[in-house]
Every structure is written in structure tokens, then in C-alpha cells.
Amino acid sequence: MLLDWRDAHMISNPLVKKLKQNLNSHKSILKSLTANELKIVKEIEKRTTIANKNNISRTSAYLEFYLDHQEIxxxxxxxxxxxxAGWNMTDLKGTYLPFLLNEEEQEYFFLFLERCNWLIFQDAYPQLLLYAYCKKENKDYFHLLSHFGVSVFMEHNWRLYYTYKDASLLTVALIINEQHYIEERVIQNAHYKATIMESIDLKVQDWFQLNFILFPTPSRDLFGQSIQQFQLLKERIAIGKSLYSLLFHKDYFSQFLTYAKNTSHTGSRKDYWPDLFHEVNNPPSNHQFYPIIEGCSLVDLTKKIYSPVLVHAWKDIDHTPSKRGDWYKNTNILAYYRKQKKVQPSPVSDSYCQALNKMELAILTKQKFK
Structure with a gap:
């Protein structure tokens, strides 16, 4: 019987208890690799490096994997x-944020978003590819995860999935893992705390509170939720679990998947709302800001919100290698498996437009007192 973490307290489930026992009993044991195992490791490293070029390549790689392995x-x-993440990156060069952030601050924000996106992919994509090898050859290769620096927490979760095929349990584990993985490497990193989380903390809070994680549909309805307290680990995990529940909701999943399959990711918000956004910029000649929208409608039908494609907004980044080390320290982490209150999904298009209107008001206010 498959578990549903949205409907039951998984913390008391036998599979979670088994995970706790495994994590308490031993860590992964590094051993010499066979020729075939070495070949697998090298191939996964190569494919990960190629796909981790930028947000566009990462986003495409996730979807390509999912379409081949829809059980994950x-x-x-x-x-x-x-x-x-790509839309957030291009926002920094779009119509609004350049009026609120100077070029140095835009760069800091981009590097922050890009580093998180890069790190999560660097850790997660080898896990996905290794699973594909296990599935193809019908053999457990999960001991190889340690060679990619993957936490022992995920090694045992993949083994649970391989045995019991519980997609919900695995997804929650990956959400927990990815947020812990970036916690020390980015959120609590001294450099990012100095440049992002503290130096321009109020601007970060304002931006994220007005920002939404959006799941579009082919009919251009937007579902999702606003981001609150991004700097808190438990809140990021809660957001991840809530988004998972929404994305796979029985009434909407097929619409989200159809949108993803039929709409190439460019980084421009035109991808989901071409009537409101455009990838070509037409800035005012006097460099003054003028309102573009009222509610969800354009003030002037000939002028849209500028949202560039990613390749025109930012150059690719050569990242320094991620810090080695296992974030998992104890089984207190299992409390994150507890259920969350279910919420009936509803479109957030109007709320998102209200956030854009608040952004315009902030710019006009700053411009008035400049």
C-alpha cells in the first residue's frame, strides 16, 4: 500500500521507522569500484556537468528525465x-527591479539564485541518473551515491523507494535533502549572508514577499503561492511540500504537465503570459518609470512589461566546486515528514497582479522622493 504524506502522519509509518533505524545503524561505506561502476560514475559526472550549464539546461534536463521516468x-x-528560478533571474533585468536595485545588487541576487539552482542540480541530478541505471540494469547501485557527495540520508531513501516504490516518501525526502544541502552552502554562507541576507535584507524581504512560485496552465490560469520567510529552512521545506501537493493535485496535474511539455522554458515570463509580458525592451527615453498595468490589464496596449530571455539577461557562470560533507547529523530530521494542512487549490493570477501593482507603487514612491 502506497503512503500519502498529505493524508497521514508518515512519522509513524513503518517505512519511516525503517529509515530511522538504517540511519542510526550505519553510514555508506566507500569501496573500490568495479570497471562497470567506474564507467557509470564517470558517465553521470559528464552528463551532470553538461546539463548544469545554466538554468535553461537544468530545467530541460529535469523535464526530460521525468518524461522518461514518470514514477519519480x-x-x-x-x-x-x-x-x-529562471523567471526570478530575468526579473532582475526586467522592467521593475532595475528601478529598485543597483547593478551590484542585481548581480548579487543573480549569483544567489544561480548558486542555489546550480547546487541543487549538482546534488540531485546524479541521484536521478543513478536511479535510471538501477532501473535499466535491475541492480542496486545506490552505494555509488557517496562518490557524488550525496547524503547518506538520500542513499537510504532511494533504497526504500527501490523496494517499496513510494513516490511520495521519496519526494518529501528529496525536498528535505535539497533544502538542507543549500542551507550551509548558501543560506548560512558568510559571503551570501554579507551580500544578500544582511546587507540588503529589507530589499530581499520585499522582493520575496511580492514574489510567487507559479504553475501555469495552457489556459493561462496561474496556480502557486507566495514566498514567505525564505531564509528559514523549515519554511522552505514546508513550501516544497505544499507545492508538491498542488502540482500533483488530481484536478490540475494534467494541465501543468501539458503546459510544461508544450512550452519551452526561455526564462521570460512571456512563456506563460504573452499578453502582459514581452521579451523586447522599450524603455522610456527620459528613464522615468510610468505605470504599465492596472489590475491585470495593460494601461497602454502597445507597452508591455519587459521580461527578457535568460540568455540575453545573464552570462553563464563558472561555479567553484561545492563544499563536500554530509549535512545529515541526526534523525530529528524525520519530523519534517509530518503532514501539512490540505488547501484546495485556486488560481493566484489576481494576487500575482496585485504584487506587480505593489511593485509599481514602490518604484513610483522611490522616484517621487529621489
């Missing part, structure tokens, strides 16, 4: 969230 829910969740 997390891959589709990662694809949709990665789309949002």
Missing part, C-alpha cells in the same frame, strides 16, 4: 520550480 514525482516538481 520530484523530477517534475524540480522542473517547475526551476522554471520559476
Amino acid at each position: 514525482d520530484w523530477a517534475f516538481l524540480a522542473h517547475m520550480v526551476s522554471r520559476n
Whole structure:
């Protein structure tokens, strides 16, 4: 019987208890590799490096994997969230944020978003590819995860999935893993805390509170939720679980998947709302900001919100290698498996437009007192 973490307290489930016992009993044991295992490791490293070029390549890789292995829910969740990361990156060069952030601050924000996106992919994509090898050859290769620096927490979760095929349990584990993985490497990293989380903390809060993670549909309805307290680990995990519940909701999943399959990810918000956004910029000649929208409608039908494609907004980044080390320290982590209150999904298009209107008001206010 498959578990549903949205309807039951998984913390008391036998599979979770088994995970706790495994994590308490031993760590992964590094051993010499066979010729075939070495070949697998090298191939996964190569494919990960190629696909981790930028947000566009990562987002595409997640979807390609999911379409080949639709039993792995997390891959589709990662694809949709990665789309949002790309939209956030291009927002920094779009109509609004350049009026609120100077070029140095834009660069800091981009590097922050890009580093998170890069790190999660660097850790998660080898897990996905290794699973594909296990599935293809009908053999457990999960001991190889340690060679990619993957936490022992995920090694045992993949083994549970391989045995019991519980997609929900695996997805929650991957959400927990990815947020812990970036916690020390980015959120609590001294450099990012100095440049992002503290130096321009109020601007970060304002931006994220007005920002939404959006799941579009072919009919251009937008579902999702606003981001609150992004700097808190438990809140990021809660958001991930809530988004998972929404994305795979029985009434909407097919619409989200159809959108993803039929709409290439460019990083421009025109991807989901071409009537409101455009990838070509027409800035005012006097460099003054003028309102573009009222509600969800354009003030002037000839002028849309500028949202560039990613390749025109930012150059690819050569990342420094991620810090080695296992984030998992104790089984207190299992409390994150507890259920969350179910919420009936509803479109957030109007709320998202209200956020854009608030952004315009902030710019006009700043411009008035400049």
C-alpha cells in the first residue's frame, strides 16, 4: 500500500521507522569500484556537468528525465520550480527591479539564485541518473551515491523507494535533502549572508514577499503561492511540500504537465503570459518609470512589461566546486515528514497582479522622493 504524506502522519509509518533505524545503524561505506561502476560514475559526472550549464539546461534536463521516468514525482516538481528560478533571474533585468536595485545588487541576487539552482542540480541530478541505471540494469547501485557527495540520508531513501516504490516518501525526502544541502552552502554562507541576507535584507524581504512560485496552465490560469520567510529552512521545506501537493493535485496535474511539455522554458515570463509580458525592451527615453498595468490589464496596449530571455539577461557562470560533507547529523530530521494542512487549490493570477501593482507603487514612491 502506497503512503500519502498529505493524508497521514508518515512519522509513524513503518517505512519511516525503517529509515530511522538504517540511519542510526550505519553510514555508506566507500569501496573500490568495479570497471562497470567506474564507467557509470564517470558517465553521470559528464552528463551532470553538461546539463548544469545554466538554468535553461537544468530545467530541460529535469523535464526530460521525468518524461522518461514518470514514477519519480520530484523530477517534475524540480522542473517547475526551476522554471520559476529562471523567471526570478530575468526579473532582475526586467522592467521593475532595475528601478529598485543597483547593478551590484542585481548581480548579487543573480549569483544567489544561480548558486542555489546550480547546487541543487549538482546534488540531485546524479541521484536521478543513478536511479535510471538501477532501473535499466535491475541492480542496486545506490552505494555509488557517496562518490557524488550525496547524503547518506538520500542513499537510504532511494533504497526504500527501490523496494517499496513510494513516490511520495521519496519526494518529501528529496525536498528535505535539497533544502538542507543549500542551507550551509548558501543560506548560512558568510559571503551570501554579507551580500544578500544582511546587507540588503529589507530589499530581499520585499522582493520575496511580492514574489510567487507559479504553475501555469495552457489556459493561462496561474496556480502557486507566495514566498514567505525564505531564509528559514523549515519554511522552505514546508513550501516544497505544499507545492508538491498542488502540482500533483488530481484536478490540475494534467494541465501543468501539458503546459510544461508544450512550452519551452526561455526564462521570460512571456512563456506563460504573452499578453502582459514581452521579451523586447522599450524603455522610456527620459528613464522615468510610468505605470504599465492596472489590475491585470495593460494601461497602454502597445507597452508591455519587459521580461527578457535568460540568455540575453545573464552570462553563464563558472561555479567553484561545492563544499563536500554530509549535512545529515541526526534523525530529528524525520519530523519534517509530518503532514501539512490540505488547501484546495485556486488560481493566484489576481494576487500575482496585485504584487506587480505593489511593485509599481514602490518604484513610483522611490522616484517621487529621489
